[in-house]
Amino acid sequence: MSTDRFASQRVRAMPDSVFAxxxxxxxxxRNAGIDVIDLSIGSTDLTPPQVAxxxxxxxxxxxxxxxxxxxxGTKPLRDAAVAWYERRYGIQLDPEREALPLIGGQEGFANLLLAVxxxxxxxxxxxxxxxSWFGAVALAGLERVPLPLTPENAFxxxxxxxxxxxxxxxxxLVLSYPSNPTAATATPTFFAEAVAFAERHDLLVIxxxxxxxxxFGDDDAPSALAAPGGRDRVVELYTxxxxxxxxxxxxxxxxxNADALRALAKVKSAVDFNVWSGIQRGAVAALSEPRERLxxxxxxYRKRRDALVTTLNEVGIPTDQPAASMYVWTRIPGGETDSVAYATRLVRETGVAVAPGIGFGPSGEGWIRFALVRDEDTLRDAARRMMPHP
Ligand SMILES: Cc1ncc(COP(=O)(O)O)c(C=O)c1O
Structure with missing residues (x-):
């Protein structure tokens, strides 16, 4: 049996995952012979670009x-990322100072907290x-001030x-739109206000x-970095x-922001040697993919969203239609509040696996998250299996 005998205070402060x-x-x-439809994790079933x-x-x-x-050796990816940003948002960044490859967004977030x-x-x-934000905040020894996201305030x-x-x-100040798990989006005006707020209170925006x-649709997701003053206040994490x-x-x-990225590069110089350059070459190739593919x-995902949300509403689980992301976030049917009890019972009884809302922090309690990682028919099947008993 393992104990936390050798675990540091930092590690002890990390929350346990309900996903276990x-x-x-x-x-x-599965052991009981039930066909499991796993919508609990945002790991997609789509395939990477062939060029990558x-x-x-x-x-x-x-x-x-x-x-x-x-x-x-990371220059090709820094150059490609900066060129991509200019194509998408019309702002030319300096690939030497304003771009840094990461071993995924999760790694970048955790090390950035240590850096700043x-x-x-x-x-x-x-x-x-x-x-994983919660674990990273604990590792960095920070005081977490929750910013509640509620449907009343459009999350x-x-x-x-x-x-x-x-x-x-x-x-x-951490922001993330389109949002996981709420699937909400933000406007350029929201980001402009948030960056102005960060300026007034001397905050770095991640x-x-x-x-x-x-x-979904023709609009681009707005970039916080593109907001007025963004280059002075914002680090944006891409994956x-x-x-x-x-x-x-x-x-x-x-x-x-170049100063924040300089600090991050210094932390990473003690921790890693950058992602393998072969994978960086794949990433550069992916960034050259035409916009139509994206x-x-x-x-x-939009069609999957429609299939799931329509069927959930048909079977009596009222669910709003999100405008972005690969998730659907909804209240547990019947007003039940214990999301772990509901989600574990749901998978044992019906085979439908969803993420319990409390896994995203205490204010997620009473909610569940679906990841749109199966085809439309399977999503309809999942929603029908969830029909609440009268
Ligand atoms: C908000 C958010 N940040 C970071 C990640 C992880 O990204 P990466 O695979 O690049 O570490 C995810 C993955 O689901 C996410 O939803």
Whole structure:
């Protein structure tokens, strides 16, 4: 039996994951012969771009990719990321100072906190929010000031409602739109106001932006970095996990404030040697994919959203239709509040695995999240299996 005998205070402060309980429930259901439809994790079933896979395959056989990748070796990805940003948002960043490759957004977020905060500083963290944020905040020894996201406020934080004393202690404001788990979006006006707020209170804004390409319709997801004053206040975290279905490859990049990225690069110099340059070549190739491909993938999620949301409403589970992301966030039917009890029972009884809302922070209690990672028919089947008993 393992104990936390050797665990540091930092590690002891990290919350336990409720997803282990879901794993056990899925296993029980499978052992009982139930066909499990796993919608509990945002790991997509779509495939990475062929050009990315080809570039990575070729790199395996190229000895120049086999050594340590120093900062200079990351230049092609920094250049490609900056060129992509200019194409998308019309702003030219400096690839030397305002771009940094990451081993995924999750790694970037955790190391960025170590880079720009000291233990005891406060962080303004939206809730419900991405689970690994909570662990990263604990590892950095920060005081977490939750920013409640409620349907009444379109799942946007009310910055004016933050306790002034906590605000004084805060160094960082975290934002993330399109949002996981709420699937909400933000407007350029919201980001302009948030960056102005960060200026007034001397905060760094971390905009976690994995769903940049998963917006339904013709509009681009707004970039916080593109807001007025953004380059002075914002670091934006990008990943290849969602736009390009390369989650297992562990690659992303940060764009934004040069001082914050310099500090992040210093932390990373003690921790890692950059993602393998072969994967970086795959990432560069992915960024050259035409916009139509990204729109076509978003369209797959839009159709899945329609299939799931329509059927949930038909079977008596009232659910709003989100405008972006690969998630659907809804209240547990029947007003039940214990999301872990509901989700574990649901998978054992019906085979439908969803993420319990409390996994995204205490204010997620009473909610569940579906990931749109199966085809439309399977999603309809899942919704029908969930029909509440009269
Ligand atoms: C908000 C948010 N940040 C970060 C990540 C992780 O991204 P990566 O795979 O690049 O670490 C996810 C993945 O679901 C996410 O939803």
């Amino acid at each position: 309980l879901m794993d056990a429930a899925k296993r029980d259901a 896979l080809d570039a990575i395959r070729d790199a395996v056989h190229d000895p120049t990719s086999h050594g340590y990748c120093l900062h200079a 905060t000291d233990p005891g500083d406060a962080i303004l963290l939206p809730e419900p929010g991405y689970p 946007l934080p009310d910055l004016d409602a933050i306790d002034p004393a906590a605000l004084k202690r805060a160094k960082v 905009h976690d932006f994995p769903y940049v390409d998963l917006v 290849f996990s969602k736009s390009f279905h390369m989650a297992g490859f562990r690659v992303g990049y940060a764009l934004g 729109r076509a993938d978003a369209e797959v």
